Amino acid sequence: MRVARQSLAGRAIRCTASAGLVATLAVWLAACTTPQKLEPPKVSIVGLQVVSAEVWVQHLKIRLRLHNPNDRDLPVTAVEYTIEIAGQSAASGSYAEKFVVPAHGDVEFDTSVTANLAGALLRLLTHVPRTLVPYRLTGKITLGEGLGRIPFEEYASITP
Secondary structure: OHHHHHHHHHHHHHHHHHHHHHHHHHHHHHHHHOOOOOOOOEEEEEEEEEEEEOOOOEEEEEEEEEEOOOOOOEEEEEEEEEEEEOOEEEEEEEEOOOEEEOOOOEEEEEEEEEEOOHHHHHHHHOOOOOOOEEEEEEEEEEEOOOOEEEEEEEEEEEOO
């Protein structure tokens, strides 16, 4: 009888240890899968070059800068954006090459965009000279590693 008791006590200890291990693993996995709250990167236009232009359509090369305000690297898989000038939709584009923006760091990249600046140019021509003209840059950044998509919105001004 004594041997049976030790065997039952040993099983109880093993079951308790296994249950503790399973509970620890469950908490650890839950912490790993909890989505992090990421701040939207600051996106800005740092360069613009006209590639070709027709009356109603212009092809531009735009250099964008992404600044990552987060404490972790951002694995970017795509960027989609729209530019409004003086309240008028002027251009939209996308970039689909993968890159990583380091924590608290910057990355710049060139992207091609097709624009219709006719409406925006009319607004600029009627604008008071030497005053700032506002533009708005909006879009979404698609992240890898299951981090989802982050919307962004930036306002700035240019002098025509």
